Amino acid sequence: MMGRSRVEVAVGVFxxxxxxxxxxxxxxxxxxxxxxxxxYPVIANFPSVGGLKVGSSxxxxxxxxxxxxxIRLVNDEAxxxxxxxxxxxxxxxxxASIKTKGLIGEKYIRISPGGSERIVGPNGRIxxxxxxxxxxxxxxxxxxxKV
Amino acid sequence: xxxxxxxxxxxxxxxxxLVGRAAFxxxxxxxxRTHIDRVVKTLxxxxxxxxxxxxxxxxxxxxxxxxxxxxxETARRALARHWQKLTDGQREEFVKLFGDLLxxxxxxxxxLYGGEKIQYAGESVDGDLASVRTKLxxxxxxxxxxxxxxxxxGDRWLVYDVVIESVSLISNYRTQFNRIIQTSSYQELVxxxxxxxxxxxxxxxxxxxxxx
Numbered sequence: 001m002m003g004r005s006r007v008e009v010a011v012g013v014f015x016x017x018x019x020x021x022x023x024x025x026x027x028x029x030x031x032x033x034x035x036x037x038x039x040y041p042v043i044a045n046f047p048s049v050g051g052l053k054v055g056s057s058x059x060x061x062x063x064x065x066x067x068x069x070x071i072r073l074v075n076d077e078a079x080x081x082x083x084x085x086x087x088x089x090x091x092x093x094x095x096a097s098i099k100t101k102g103l104i105g106e107k108y109i110r111i112s113p114g115g116s117e118r119i120v121g122p123n124g125r126i127x128x129x130x131x132x133x134x135x136x137x138x139x140x141x142x143x144x145x146k147v
Numbered sequence: 148x149x150x151x152x153x154x155x156x157x158x159x160x161x162x163x164x165l166v167g168r169a170a171f172x173x174x175x176x177x178x179x180r181t182h183i184d185r186v187v188k189t190l191x192x193x194x195x196x197x198x199x200x201x202x203x204x205x206x207x208x209x210x211x212x213x214x215x216x217x218x219x220e221t222a223r224r225a226l227a228r229h230w231q232k233l234t235d236g237q238r239e240e241f242v243k244l245f246g247d248l249l250x251x252x253x254x255x256x257x258x259l260y261g262g263e264k265i266q267y268a269g270e271s272v273d274g275d276l277a278s279v280r281t282k283l284x285x286x287x288x289x290x291x292x293x294x295x296x297x298x299x300x301g302d303r304w305l306v307y308d309v310v311i312e313s314v315s316l317i318s319n320y321r322t323q324f325n326r327i328i329q330t331s332s333y334q335e336l337v338x339x340x341x342x343x344x345x346x347x348x349x350x351x352x353x354x355x356x357x358x359x
Contacts, residue, residue, distance in 0.1 A: 017331075047313070060160060066216065089151075091228070093224050093316065095315060095318045095321070097315075097318060111320060112227070112318060112319075112321050112325075113228065114224060114227045114228075115223065115224070115226060115227035115228040115229065115230045115231055117231075126317075127273065127276055128296070128308070128311065128315070128317070130313055130315050130318055131313040132313070133312065133313055133314060138312065141289050142289070
């Protein structure tokens with residue numbers, strides 16, 4: 001009698017531990033932020049964002065400084081909302097480019113900071129953008145295109 | 148009743164077309180088009196055709212380019228934060244060197260122009276900045292998207308960046324300049340640009356001598 005309830009308690013504890021671990025994992029992997037995160041939103045419009053996803057990283061010189069928060073369609077253009085870490089200042093003439101990690105890796109946004117004294121503030125806009133280069137399309141165009 | 152409605156629809160359609168036209172080709176496109184047409188005309192001009200006239204042709208194209216490009220703005224943006232540390236004299240020198248570099252890289256390519264068509268695919272104006280999208284259509288029918296980023300100076304619109312196949316000229320040079328300045332120094336960058344220009348001028352002079 002006694003032995004059976006002890007087994008049940010052990011199983012219960014094990015299950016609860018399992019659920020907690022799962023919860024931790026999903027928060028970590030899903031990159032959920034409970035306390036509003038520590039950044040400010042910045043908007044950038046791209047003619048296309050092919051392959052960029054919500055949660056993709058935003059980097060300056062290879063260092064992550066923010067994440068993609070939203071991607072939506074506005075006037076046939078892709079409008080991307082980035083959340084940039086507080087403390088990172090973006091000069092107004094910074095260029096946001098969508099790049100690929102490695103040759104076929106995931107897409108991320110690389111910002112090359114400009115030299116302007118004016119800074120892009122919260123809800124401001126990065127006006128200089130570069131859409132991703134579609135390697136396949138380029139190859140097709142310049143190699144197979146010639147008749 | 149039906150006829151009146153038809154007339155009304157007609158008026159609305161015409162009005163929409165007119166508005167669409169106006170929004171489609173504003174001052175940035177018009178000014179850009181004038182200059183591109185002048186370049187095409189120069190390249191097709193028989194007075195400066197042929198290899199022996201290459202220098203004169205390039206000089207004319209550069210003069211037109213100087214008229215529509217804001218080299219100082221392009222140079223400032225390409226150097227980014229390093230620009231702020233330069234003195235006025237250094238800035239002037241750099242703009243000159245950068246202009247020469249672009250001439251070497253691009254104006255010599257323009258010479259290869261052989262009747263490709265240029266289409267204007269629309270523009271968007273946002274305050275003092277505008278972007279004009281064009282397409283270069285080669286004889287094989289390949290479309291090369293070229294976008295001109297322009298900036299308002301008074302009532303003129305000047306080009307400060309060219310984005311070809313979604314690769315920006317400024318972004319390209321910004322990365323290269325930054326790498327050179329960080330691994331060596333600004334002086335090293337200027338030295339490199341100067342030697343390149345001297346080599347180019349030397350080659351050019353040699354060519355001139357061999358053709359004449």
